[in-house]
Amino acid sequence: MAVMTYREALNLALREEMRRDPRVFVMGEEVGLYDGAYKVTQGLLKEFGDKRIIDTPICESGFTGVGVGAAMLGLRPVIEMMTFNFSILALDQIVNSAAKMCYMSGGQYNIPLVVRGPGGPAAQLAAQHSQSMETYFYHVPGLKVVRPSTPADAKGLLKSAIRDDNPVIFIEAETLYAVKGEVPDDPEFMIPLGQAVVRREGTDVTVIAYMGMMYRALEVAEELAKEGISVEIVDPRTLRPMDTETIIGSVRKTHRAVVLEAGAGFAGMGSEIAAEIQEEAFDDLDAPVARVTGENAPMPYAKNLELLKTPSKAKIAAAIRRVCNA
Amino acid sequence: MAQTKTATPPTRLDAELARRLLTQMALIRRFEEKAAEMYALGKIGGFLHLYIGQEAVAVGATSTLRPDDYAVSSYREHGHCLAKGSDPRRVMAELFGRVDGLSKGKGGSMHLFDRSVNFLGGHGIVGAHLPLATGAGFAIKYQGGDQAVLCYFGDGAVPEGEFHESMNLAALWRLPVVFICENNRYAMGTAIHRALAQTEIWRFAETYGIPGEAVDGMDVLAVRDVVGRAVERARRDKTPTLVEARTYRFRGHSMRDPAGSVYRTKEEVEREKLRDPIALFGDRALKEGVLTEADIRNVEKAVNDAADEAVAFAEASPEPPPEELFTDVYKD
Numbered sequence: 001m002a003v004m005t006y007r008e009a010l011n012l013a014l015r016e017e018m019r020r021d022p023r024v025f026v027m028g029e030e031v032g033l034y035d036g037a038y039k040v041t042q043g044l045l046k047e048f049g050d051k052r053i054i055d056t057p058i059c060e061s062g063f064t065g066v067g068v069g070a071a072m073l074g075l076r077p078v079i080e081m082m083t084f085n086f087s088i089l090a091l092d093q094i095v096n097s098a099a100k101m102c103y104m105s106g107g108q109y110n111i112p113l114v115v116r117g118p119g120g121p122a123a124q125l126a127a128q129h130s131q132s133m134e135t136y137f138y139h140v141p142g143l144k145v146v147r148p149s150t151p152a153d154a155k156g157l158l159k160s161a162i163r164d165d166n167p168v169i170f171i172e173a174e175t176l177y178a179v180k181g182e183v184p185d186d187p188e189f190m191i192p193l194g195q196a197v198v199r200r201e202g203t204d205v206t207v208i209a210y211m212g213m214m215y216r217a218l219e220v221a222e223e224l225a226k227e228g229i230s231v232e233i234v235d236p237r238t239l240r241p242m243d244t245e246t247i248i249g250s251v252r253k254t255h256r257a258v259v260l261e262a263g264a265g266f267a268g269m270g271s272e273i274a275a276e277i278q279e280e281a282f283d284d285l286d287a288p289v290a291r292v293t294g295e296n297a298p299m300p301y302a303k304n305l306e307l308l309k310t311p312s313k314a315k316i317a318a319a320i321r322r323v324c325n326a
Numbered sequence: 327m328a329q330t331k332t333a334t335p336p337t338r339l340d341a342e343l344a345r346r347l348l349t350q351m352a353l354i355r356r357f358e359e360k361a362a363e364m365y366a367l368g369k370i371g372g373f374l375h376l377y378i379g380q381e382a383v384a385v386g387a388t389s390t391l392r393p394d395d396y397a398v399s400s401y402r403e404h405g406h407c408l409a410k411g412s413d414p415r416r417v418m419a420e421l422f423g424r425v426d427g428l429s430k431g432k433g434g435s436m437h438l439f440d441r442s443v444n445f446l447g448g449h450g451i452v453g454a455h456l457p458l459a460t461g462a463g464f465a466i467k468y469q470g471g472d473q474a475v476l477c478y479f480g481d482g483a484v485p486e487g488e489f490h491e492s493m494n495l496a497a498l499w500r501l502p503v504v505f506i507c508e509n510n511r512y513a514m515g516t517a518i519h520r521a522l523a524q525t526e527i528w529r530f531a532e533t534y535g536i537p538g539e540a541v542d543g544m545d546v547l548a549v550r551d552v553v554g555r556a557v558e559r560a561r562r563d564k565t566p567t568l569v570e571a572r573t574y575r576f577r578g579h580s581m582r583d584p585a586g587s588v589y590r591t592k593e594e595v596e597r598e599k600l601r602d603p604i605a606l607f608g609d610r611a612l613k614e615g616v617l618t619e620a621d622i623r624n625v626e627k628a629v630n631d632a633a634d635e636a637v638a639f640a641e642a643s644p645e646p647p648p649e650e651l652f653t654d655v656y657k658d
Contacts, residue, residue, distance in 0.1 A: 025468070051468065057498070062457050062491030069461020072446055073396075075468060096451050097458060103654045105439035105447065106429030110657035141655050165657040 002185055007177040009151040010040045010116075013158040014078065016187045018048055021076060024162055027054040027063055028080030028117075037082045038118055038177055064090035064115065068097045068167075071111045078162060084119030084133040084171050091136060098167035099142030114161045116170035120147075120211055121262050121310050123175065127298035130306075132263030137169040138240040138272075144168045144193055145239040147210045151181035153237055156191030164193060173211050196243035198250065202232035205324055206250040208273055209260035210235050213311065217260055220316045229324050239269060247273065248280045255286040256323045262310050265293025287326035290319045337547050337554075341621075344611040347389060347546050349625050351381040351604045354405040356633040357414055361404070361421055361435075364637065365581050370421045374435050377405035379576035382603035383508050384409040386549025387476055387571075390557045396444045396466075398459045399478040401436035402575075403448035406478050411443040414632055415639035424643035431646045432654065446475075452513075453479070453486030456505070460492045463501030467564055474560040475503045476553070482513025484530070485521055493568065497534040502560035504553060505568045508543060514579045515589035528570035536566050543573030544601040574598040 004012070018024045030037045032045040032055040045053040056063040060081065067077035081087045087094065094115060102110040119133040138145040144166055148154040154172065161168035183189075199214060200221055209217040214235050221231035234250050236242055251257045257277050261270040270291040277289050292311045300306055337343070358376045365374050377384070380402075388397065388409040399406040407417055412428065420427030421435050428440050436450040446462060449455035459477030466473050483489050484507060496503045507527050511518050518525050531538025537559065541552040549571055556567035576599055578586030586595070611617035 057494065059487075059491040059495070061488055062460070062495055065454065065457020065488065065492075066461035066464050066495060069398075069446070069458035069463075070465040070468070071461070072458065073462050073465035073469070075465050092451055092454055093457065097449070097454055101447070102657055104429060104433040104437040105441075105654075106427075106432050107654040107657065108429070108439050108441040109447070144656075 001182045003180055004151055004183050005177065006151045006154050006172070006179045006181070007038065007040055009155040009183045010158055010172065011042060011044070012183070013155045014041065014044060015047065017159055017162045018044070018052060020187070023074065023076045024078060025052040025054065025075065026078045026080060027056055027067060029056055029058055029082045031055060031080050036080070038174065041080065060086050060089035061093055064093040065097060067113050068093055068101070068111055071113045072101070072109050076112045076162060078114045078116060081115060081117035083129060083174070084117050085129050085131060087115065087133060088136070090115070094137065094143070094167065094169070095140050099140045102166070103142060110165050111167045112165045113167045114170055115167070116158070117172065118174040118177070119171040120173045120175070121299065124301055124303060124306060126301040130299040132261070132294070134169070134171055134239055135263055135268060138269065142167065143240060146170045146193060146237065147239060148172065148237060149176070149211050149214045149235055151179065152183045153191060155183050156189055157193065157237065160190045160193050163190070168193070175212055191237070194238045194241040194243055196234055196236045196246035198232060198246070199235050200231065200233040202230035202254065204230045204254055205256040205258060205320055206232045206234055206247070206254045207258045207260060207320065208234050208236065208247055210237065211262065213260040213262050216311070216313055216316060220313050220320065224317060224320060229320065231320060242276070244276050244280065248277065251277055251281045252284045255284055257285070258290045258292060258319050258323055260311060260316060261291065261293040263294045264296045265291055266296055268293055287323045290323050292316050292319045336551050339547065339611065339614055339616050341616045344616045345621065345625065347385055348604070348607060348611065348617070348622070349628065350385040350409055351546065351607065352625055353414065353629040353632055354381045354384065354408050355604055356629040357408060357418070357636065358404060360633040360637055361418070362581065364421070370435065371423070372434055373401070374421070374581045375402040375579065376575070376577045377402055379598070379602070380508055380510060380543065380573045381405055382546035382607070383506065383543045383549055383571045383573055384478070386546040387506055387553040389550050390554040391474065391476065394444060395473045395557070396446055396462050396475040397478070398446035398455050398462065398475065399448055400452065400455060400480060400483070401448055401450045402480065403438055403478070404435070407438040407440060407445050407448065410440070410445045412438070412440045412445060414636040418636035418640040419643045422640040422643065423645065424640055425646040425650070426639070426643035430650055432650065453483040453488040455479070456483065456488050456492035459503050459505070460496050460501055463496060463503040463566070464499065466502055472561045473502065474557045476506060477503055478506045478508060480513060481507060481509040481511065481518050481527060482516070482521070483507070484527055493530065493534045493536070496566040497536045500564040501566055502564050503566045504556040504560055505566065506553065507568065507570045508573050509570050510573050510575045512579070512589060515583070517589065528568055531568035536568060538568040538570070540570040540572060543571030544603040544606060546603060546607050574601065
């Protein structure tokens with residue numbers, strides 16, 4: 001085990017997979033000479049050269065489509081979105097080309113493609129650079145969607161994503177790049193896609209949360225422990241395919257569920273998880289499933305308003321108390 | 327109208343080549359006529375975009391390729407797929423939505439794919455397959471190959487950002503892609519002068535510093551010569567080319583626009599039909615003495631039989647079983 005940052009874990013995953021498989025290449029804006037806008041690709045140009053670390057002009061749709069086309073000929077592209085906010089410009093290539101090619105071709109052309117980069121709420125980046133983008137992708141059959149919360153997950157899941165034969169949307173977080181954690185050294189360490197993890201064991205209520213919300217939930221859980229509320233936290237890690245078995249298993253144990261979501265709540269991941277729980281475990285529930293989500297407004301710039309936009313610890317704690325007292 | 331000078335002599339027509347080109351064009355024509363009949367009978371559903379009138383482009387261009395070269399197209403791709411070598415029976419079965427179709431009936435008319443002949447698909451979003459072609463070119467270069475990619479699209483794709491993004495990337499990175507714009511003068515119902523500030527489409531090549539040529543898309547040998555030079559450049563030094571093939575679709579945009587008469591005059595359509603690429607080429611082959619009237623009758627008979635066989639094959643093929651709904655969503 002080595003202690004490293006989330007950013008370093010991603011960098012290591014890329015290096016290991018590129019050393020292992022010459023078909024893997026990294027393409028995107030500022031991934032090479034600039035060493036990555038967020039330094040995730042730092043040093044890769046030096047190690048692998050400009051044949052495999054490819055700086056692109058600013059044309060998200062164009063270079064994402066290049067990735068899809070290259071994947072059709074057997075390469076395994078890793079396309080970096082400088083931030084996932086820009087992926088909307090490539091949405092057609094991801095949704096209509098990458099996700100559906102295998103199906104439309106009757107299985108003749110699968111697309112082993114990773115589109116990765118940071119997403120989610122960031123610090124005072126305002127409406128266009130600070131939002132939860134997974135919503136736009138997990139609805140689409142043919143895509144897999146990953147949101148890794150810890151350095152170990154970042155490494156293990158990125159390696160699985162690169163080795164997967166399907167298009168994988170891999171959304172990191174600017175706010176987590178500096179988080180440190182233990183990461184296994186084994187170059188074959190991988191975390192399968194579609195496997196949730198219990199981050200904290202508890203008996204009274206299950207909180208389902210990922211990325212920044214998961215860390216916030218951990219803090220709230222410690223506070224609520226002092227009040228005698230035992231919180232279990234499940235991190236889905238992969239949003240599609242979703243490991244409902246682990247989520248439902250936890251809810252059957254605690255009989256209560258609170259779903260956290262940083263993005264706006266309407267038709268969000270929280271709605272999906274809440275629906276799954278009531279369909280699969282309605283009789284096990286002692287209280288209605290609660291959702292704590294981002295407010296239904298674009299992300300404001302002003303610090304005070306920004307704090308109001310994403311779920312606060314106070315709001316999360318209140319929802320958990322409410323569910324536990326029901 | 328060519329920006330680049332002719333370096334190689336034009337194709338010399340011999341009997342074998344004449345028969346091959348004529349057969350392929352006639353097969354596409356007959357196949358499309360059959361498809362239209364089958365659509366009218368309700369055997370084919372959805373959107374059906376016929377290639378009738380444009381056959382010389384796909385056939386002339388493909389005649390310059392090796393089997394290991396690639397082709398990719400839009401949703402008006404039956405002709406490109408057949409020219410690349412796909413079995414007409416499996417193409418028709420795909421249009422019928424049957425399990426023996428190229429994509430097991432799950433793609434349909436707009437999404438023909440055939441890995442066995444390196445046909446990278448029919449794509450339904452205008453302009454979206456140009457980056458895919460660019461990516462295929464990228465992969466060829468990455469893997470050290472010398473294949474070329476032919477990328478067919480209509481004049482309707484030229485105003486799309488992805489046209490310009492792809493031209494820029496292919497030129498910037500020097501990728502072996504031949505972009506073939508089939509300018510049939512109408513993007514659905516929008517005439518080219520209502521869509522493009524620059525209607526000489528081949529001139530966009532100048533912007534990106536790559537060779538660009540316009541060619542009479544009704545002349546199969548002219549297409550063959552121009553695309554042949556482009557393929558040679560792609561193979562030799564990874565130079566991409568933009569070819570503008572000036573052509574015309576004799577039918578409407580799709581079967582839902584059968585006459586195609588709202589946005590163009592009947593006189594115009596009749597005038598363009600005088601440039602029928604198959605009739606022109608047949609006449610030329612006769613005049614040059616490389617084919618006889620009997621040869622042409624034999625070609626017609628052969629393609630009639632092939633189209634009938636394609637329909638019979640499609641009719642006999644079962645519908646895909648229900649479990650096919652869920653296969654190929656992901657590769658295991």
